[in-house]
Amino acid sequence: MSGPHYPGLTTLALHVAAGARGIDPAVARLEERVAALEGGVAGIATASVQAALHLAVATLAGAGDHVVAACTLRPDAHALLAHGLRRLGIATTFVDPRDPAAWHAAIRLETRLLVGDVLGHAVLDIPAVAAIAHAHDLPLLVDATLATPFLLRPCDHGADLVVHGAGFLAGQQPTAGGLLVDGGTFDWHAAHARTGRHADLCEPDPRFDGRVFAEESTVGAFALRARAAGLSDFGAAIGTHDATVMLRGLETLGLRMDRHVAGARLVAATLAAHPAVARVDYPDLDTHPDHALARRLLPRGCGAVVPFALHGGPAAADRFLAALAVFGRIDGTGGARSSATRDGTDTIRLFVGLEDMDDLRADLGRALKLAEKGA
Amino acid sequence: MLFDVNGNAAYAFTASGTPAPDRPAIVFIHGAQNDHSVWTAQARWFAAQGHRVLAVDLPGHGRSAGPALATVEQMAAWLLGLLDAARIVRAVLAGHSMGSLIALEAAFQAPARVLGLALLGSTWPMKVSDALLETARTDEEAAIDMVNLWSHAGIAPAAPGTPPGFWVAGAARRLMQRLSQLNPAQLFHTDFMACNTYANGGNAAAAVAAAAVAAAAVAAAAVAGAVGCPTLFVQGRRDVMTPPRSAQALVASIPHARVATVDCGHSMMTERPDDVRMALQDFVRGLD
Numbered sequence: 001m002s003g004p005h006y007p008g009l010t011t012l013a014l015h016v017a018a019g020a021r022g023i024d025p026a027v028a029r030l031e032e033r034v035a036a037l038e039g040g041v042a043g044i045a046t047a048s049v050q051a052a053l054h055l056a057v058a059t060l061a062g063a064g065d066h067v068v069a070a071c072t073l074r075p076d077a078h079a080l081l082a083h084g085l086r087r088l089g090i091a092t093t094f095v096d097p098r099d100p101a102a103w104h105a106a107i108r109l110e111t112r113l114l115v116g117d118v119l120g121h122a123v124l125d126i127p128a129v130a131a132i133a134h135a136h137d138l139p140l141l142v143d144a145t146l147a148t149p150f151l152l153r154p155c156d157h158g159a160d161l162v163v164h165g166a167g168f169l170a171g172q173q174p175t176a177g178g179l180l181v182d183g184g185t186f187d188w189h190a191a192h193a194r195t196g197r198h199a200d201l202c203e204p205d206p207r208f209d210g211r212v213f214a215e216e217s218t219v220g221a222f223a224l225r226a227r228a229a230g231l232s233d234f235g236a237a238i239g240t241h242d243a244t245v246m247l248r249g250l251e252t253l254g255l256r257m258d259r260h261v262a263g264a265r266l267v268a269a270t271l272a273a274h275p276a277v278a279r280v281d282y283p284d285l286d287t288h289p290d291h292a293l294a295r296r297l298l299p300r301g302c303g304a305v306v307p308f309a310l311h312g313g314p315a316a317a318d319r320f321l322a323a324l325a326v327f328g329r330i331d332g333t334g335g336a337r338s339s340a341t342r343d344g345t346d347t348i349r350l351f352v353g354l355e356d357m358d359d360l361r362a363d364l365g366r367a368l369k370l371a372e373k374g375a
Numbered sequence: 376m377l378f379d380v381n382g383n384a385a386y387a388f389t390a391s392g393t394p395a396p397d398r399p400a401i402v403f404i405h406g407a408q409n410d411h412s413v414w415t416a417q418a419r420w421f422a423a424q425g426h427r428v429l430a431v432d433l434p435g436h437g438r439s440a441g442p443a444l445a446t447v448e449q450m451a452a453w454l455l456g457l458l459d460a461a462r463i464v465r466a467v468l469a470g471h472s473m474g475s476l477i478a479l480e481a482a483f484q485a486p487a488r489v490l491g492l493a494l495l496g497s498t499w500p501m502k503v504s505d506a507l508l509e510t511a512r513t514d515e516e517a518a519i520d521m522v523n524l525w526s527h528a529g530i531a532p533a534a535p536g537t538p539p540g541f542w543v544a545g546a547a548r549r550l551m552q553r554l555s556q557l558n559p560a561q562l563f564h565t566d567f568m569a570c571n572t573y574a575n576g577g578n579a580a581a582a583v584a585a586a587a588v589a590a591a592a593v594a595a596a597a598v599a600g601a602v603g604c605p606t607l608f609v610q611g612r613r614d615v616m617t618p619p620r621s622a623q624a625l626v627a628s629i630p631h632a633r634v635a636t637v638d639c640g641h642s643m644m645t646e647r648p649d650d651v652r653m654a655l656q657d658f659v660r661g662l663d
Contacts, residue, residue, distance in 0.1 A: 023535040031540040032532030041546040042538075184549035187556070189438070210391040216419070218412040218437060219549040220541060227540060 026243040033250060034169070034179045037149035038162055041184030042223035044231060045177060045243055049145055049165035050076055051236030052178035053115075056141055056161055057081070058234065059226040060198065061112040063089025068106040069115040070097035072122050075343070077143060081115070097124050098289075103132045112197065113139050113161075118154060119146040119303045123283050123290035126297060130158025137191035139222075146303045146333065150257040155183030157297060161222065166242065167334020168304075170249035171256050175334075177242045182223035189214045189221075201225055256336075256354065261301030263338075263352040263360060268306050270361050276316070276372045281307040281347070305333070306350045310371055314346045320371035321348065326355060326363035376429075377438075378460035385457050386438035387411065387429035390418045395425030399490050399662065400463045401655075403430040404454065406472030406496070407566030408519065408551045410437030413471065416537055416648035417655060426659075429461060433477075435558050435565070443558065443565045447473070447573040451480035458488060467659060469493035471644060472617060473570050476501060480573070482604060491662050493655055495609040496641050498622040501570040508571065511564040518563055519551040528613040528640035537648045547642055606632035607658040609643065609651060616641035633658065 007015070031043035046052040057067060069081050071094040081092040095102035097116055107114075114133045116124040126142060133140040139160035144152060148168045155162065166177035192202035192214070201221045204210040208228060213221040231237060268282035280287075283294035284302040294302050310316040320340075321329070327340045327350065338353035338360060352360065378385045387402075388411040394400075401421050403414040411418075411430035418430045433450060435443030444450045454477055458466060467490050470478030475497035482489040511518040523544060524530060530544040537543075554562055606629050610619040619636070626632060635654035639646035 023539055025535060028535035028539055029532065032536055032542045035540065035542040036530075036532050036545055039545060040542070041549050042541040044540050184546060184553075187553065204391075215388050216412065216415045217538075217546075218410055219553055220538075220546055223540060224538060227538075
């Protein structure tokens with residue numbers, strides 16, 4: 001027998017072509033698409049929004065450094081900064097995001113970034129806070145999970161880094177995943193020259209053979225280092241399956257967000273008109289203190305979360321939640337199904353899904369009536 | 376690394392690596408409204424192979440001080456000054472777009488110092504339309520968005536890109552915006568005028584006599600003919616900024632030149648970093 005020798009079955013099954021890159025195509029596609037949706041330069045997919053936030057902070061700050069964050073961050077993010085990272089030596093000062101003087105006053109020499117969230121409890125005045133951050137040569141990171149790039153592109157308004165949870169991007173509650181996007185807007189080199197901050201990005205890195213990330217990429221130094229160092233160290237990468245689910249979800253992002261917003265508007269209006277309701281904190285309502293800001297930053301709507309409170313306090317809130325039939329009690333945002341939760345206070349947060357709007361209105365009406373009755 | 380050229384700080388990205396004495400130095404020259412970072416993929420690779428690399432920031436671009444130079448002739452003279460400051464006697468010059476004209480002109484001004492000439496996304500004359508020149512002058516942000524759209528085969532994410540996770544067209548847009556921010560003094564317009572007026576006496580008057588055009592063509596042919604050093608053209612098959620068809624006369628005027636074609640648009644170093652690197656690699660290897 002003569003002729004070419006072909007590799008055996010197990011060899012063929014294990015090997016890839018010489019030169020082929022070991023990059024998961026679904027993950028790479030997701031990262032680039034979300035970067036494009038945000039108008040940024042690069043994305044890094046992570047195992048969760050917590051992992052994305054952790055990766056961002058760990059890339060810029062180490063022991064002895066400091067973060068200034070909005071006190072409105074979701075509870076997990078708050079806990080990460082207040083407890084998890086504090087144990088590792090990164091301190092955080094929490095401020096009222098509506099108070100520019102508080103942001104200013106909290107910034108120290110050791111501060112490395114500012115962190116805010118765009119929707120949820122308040123609408124972050126991104127241009128104003130970004131101006132404060134940039135005046136101190138600091139980047140602003142925004143958690144835009146509840147807005148998605150369809151409703152708001154934070155980097156267009158001055159933010160430099162953006163994190164997302166999988167929920168609305170995937171359109172399914174159980175999807176695990178997060179995204180960290182480098183907007184490419186922050187000038188690390190100039191900030192380093194003026195203040196000495198961000199040395200990890202701007203000086204030779206002994207870990208990487210003396211590479212200087214800010215020289216290699218004028219606009220994407222953060223993303224380069226976050227991937228090379230942070231993602232590698234902490235390992236909270238996304239799996240192929242979750243990345244694929246998010247990619248599929250992105251295809252219908254605009255359709256779903258429009259419907260979420262329409263439902264949330266209806267829910268907010270229904271609640272606001274009901275005598276049992278004490279207040280509704282949906283920025284789309286003209287009674288909300290951030291209404292004008294929301295009109296400016298979020299012309300397509302204020303997302304799917306409607307926080308409100310009943311006159312009857314926590315007891316009425318519990319009766320209301322128990323009476324809901326269409327709204328479920330599953331944690332997590334972004335899915336097609338509406339849900340309701342109550343934090344420690346008497347504030348109820350409704351996550352408005354994609355159900356028939358008449359059913360949502362009827363469910364609310366019945367639950368409000370039952371909440372009133374028990375009083 | 377910073378050098379001193381004519382009293383101004385001149386920056387060049389040198390990547391990390393240990394230069395081997397037998398490998399030629401390679402100087403990378405970016406195009407209009409860009410900086411050294413468009414060459415990072417290629418510069419890092421050649422540095423790792425033992426070449427000394429300098430990916431320059433032209434004056435007024437990125438980290439190099441001083442006002443942007445107004446003509447390709449001045450830029451070429453500056454580049455030769457940088458080679459002096461870096462004590463590089465001879466080097467391979469790789470230029471992209473406007474940078475390719477600078478490389479060509481430097482080879483004309485100092486043929487003994489050029490080991491090889493790699494002209495990427497090149498054409499001559501490198502005409503810039505009046506409409507684009509006017510937009511660059513009056514609305515730089517709009518000009519950036521137009522040029523960025525035209526400079527990529529597509530602006531859709533091309534996953535998996537290089538480096539991983541990067542949206543190539545988005546990074547290119549931010550880079551041009553950053554250069555505006557660092558140098559608000561009409562940088563794009565200055566660069567475009569330099570391209571537009573190269574070898575044309577600086578006279579961009581609309582009513583150029585046919586005889587003058589012919590004379591300019593002869594002059595450029597003289598430049599190309601005088602080069603006499605190994606030359607490579609790298610063209611983007613889908614380049615609409617400097618379409619391969621537009622470069623036919625320039626390519627024909629350097630008969631010994633080789634032409635490599637890459638399936639991408641004008642921003643070839645970031646659109647197809649590996650393909651461009653391999654074309655350069657073959658060229659540089661062939662110089663020995």
